[in-house]
Structure formats: C-alpha cells, structure tokens
Amino acid sequence: SQELEQSPQSLIVQEGKNLTINCTSSKTLYGLYWYKQKYGEGLIFLMMLQKGGEEKSHEKITAKLDEKKQQSSLHITASQPSHAGIYLCGAAPLGAGSYQLTFGKGTKLSVIP
Amino acid sequence: GAVVSQHPSRVICKSGTSVKIECRSLDFQATTMFWYRQFPKQSLMLMATSNEGSKATYEQGVEKDKFLINHASLTLSTLTVTSAHPEDSSFYICSAKQGAAKNIQYFGAGTRLSVL
Numbered sequence: 001s002q003e004l005e006q007s008p009q010s011l012i013v014q015e016g017k018n019l020t021i022n023c024t025s026s027k028t029l030y031g032l033y034w035y036k037q038k039y040g041e042g043l044i045f046l047m048m049l050q051k052g053g054e055e056k057s058h059e060k061i062t063a064k065l066d067e068k069k070q071q072s073s074l075h076i077t078a079s080q081p082s083h084a085g086i087y088l089c090g091a092a093p094l095g096a097g098s099y100q101l102t103f104g105k106g107t108k109l110s111v112i113p
Numbered sequence: 114g115a116v117v118s119q120h121p122s123r124v125i126c127k128s129g130t131s132v133k134i135e136c137r138s139l140d141f142q143a144t145t146m147f148w149y150r151q152f153p154k155q156s157l158m159l160m161a162t163s164n165e166g167s168k169a170t171y172e173q174g175v176e177k178d179k180f181l182i183n184h185a186s187l188t189l190s191t192l193t194v195t196s197a198h199p200e201d202s203s204f205y206i207c208s209a210k211q212g213a214a215k216n217i218q219y220f221g222a223g224t225r226l227s228v229l
Contacts, residue, residue, distance in 0.1 A: 031216055042119065042206055043157075043220040088156065092216060100147070101218060103156040 004091055004104035012110045013079050021074045021107045023089030029069045033090040033101065043088065046074075076109075084111045116140055117209050119221025126197055127229055134192045134224045136207030142187035143209035147218060148180070151204045160205075163190045197228045 003026045013019050023032065031050045035043040047056045049065035049072060056063050060077045076083055086108050090101040116139040126132050136146055144165050149157040161171045161182050169182035179201075181193040190209075194201055204225050208218035 033217070035220070040204070040223070040225065042117075042222040043208075045115075045217060045219060048217055090218075100159055100162060102159075105154075105156045 004089055004102055006087075006089060006104035006107050008107060009105070010108040010110070012112065015080060015111055015113050016078055019076050019079055019109070021087050021109070023072045023074070023091075023104055025070045025091055027070070029065070029072075030092040032063075032065050032069075032072045033092075034063050034072070034074050035088045035090060037086045037088060037106070039086070046087075079109075079111045081111045081113055084109055115211055115217075115219045117207065117219045117221045119207050119224055121224060122222060123225045123227075125227045125229065128198055129196055132194045132197055132226060134194075134205055134207070134226075136190045136192070136209065136221050138188045138209040138211075138219075141209075141211050143190075143211065144187060145210045146184060146190040147208045147210070148182060148190075148192050149206045149208070151206060151223075157206060160192075194226065197226070199228045202226055202228045 005024045007022045033048050034046040036046055037043045047063045052067040052069045054065045062075045065072045086106040088103050088106045090103045118137045118139055120135045124132055146163040148160045150160050151157050159172050160175045161169045163169045163182050163184040165184045165187050171177045184190040204223050206220055206223040208220045210218050
C-alpha cells in the first residue's frame, strides 16, 4: 500500500516568514493533492499536481511535484495567521481506478503574530 | 462551486443507538462519495467508497453491517453507525468527487460523534 510521509510534523513560524512543508511517497504518484484542515473541521482543497515537475500557485501558496513524482513540497511566502492549520497531502497511486486517496499524517502550522 | 454539506456537525448519543450522518453535494453531481474516519492527531482513514446506485466498497477491517452506507442519489450519501458504542466515537468526514475527468475530492465539514 502507498504511504505518505510529511515533514515536519509541526511548525511554528513568525508572521511574515516563509516556510516549506514536504510530502514524500513510497510509490510513484498518479496525482498529489494538498488540503488544509482547521482543527475539528473538514478539508479545504488547495491544489492538485499530476505532471512531473509541475508547479502551481494560489495566492501566497506554491506547490511543486518533483520529476519522479514521488515528492511534493508546499511553500508559503510571507506567512499570515490565516495560514495556520493542518496541511495534509493526499495521493492517488499510479493506475488507481477508483480514485481513492491516501493521506499523510499532516503538518500542523502555527503562525505567531 | 464544489460545496459539500455534512450534517449533523456534532452528535452525542447513548450506547446502543444508531446515528445517521448525511453528506450532500450542493452544486454538483457526485457519482462517487467517500467516508473517512479521523482519530485525534491522526490522518484520515478511508472507511468506504460509495457509488450512486450500487453497494459501497468497504476498506479492510471496516464492518459493513456496523457502518451502513447508502448512496441513493447523485447528491446524497448517508452513513449510519448502527448500535453505536463508545469506541465508535470519532470524527467522521465525507467527501465527494466532482466529475469523471477531474479526480478532486471536496470535503464536508465533518461530524463529531460522541457515544456515551
């Protein structure tokens, strides 16, 4: 089965600082998804990456998928308190027909004003 | 767009009772919906995949008679926790997949179940 490892497990940054969260897969990915979750709430879809080397940005958040499609990074520029939450990466394994996603354990981000 | 509504957000029940959780896609049709369970400080664990008009596919270790799933329409899937026990207390989240070409799951806000 596919496993996703996220690092770091938690992160505390000062407002305005940049940060990076990593997600590494044990297998080649068909698709890599980034979600954000606030404690006790559902997941908010951020971005989906499918092609090796692909990079997408939304506001101050940029996500990249490496060429081998086994590692992704999420970069936040000039962090704000609104960025605080748990960031989860999810992946569909190569050739998956049922579109099921496996998730990492998440990275808890705290932003200090 | 792509809004998924989950109800109720929180439920407290007595041991032995059944609880139904609804998951609705509000502005799109979802042929496939998913049900997850999340333990504190853990990731989401897929319980079952629900396809409209057919039986749900359960993950290994998930009791289908315990967690009844019904996906009667393209916008509604329900999860019923039957004869709930304290160990069933958890955070349950549903998601709906939009479209056949796009493999993006949109999530509900989750249901916090507490069984006394």
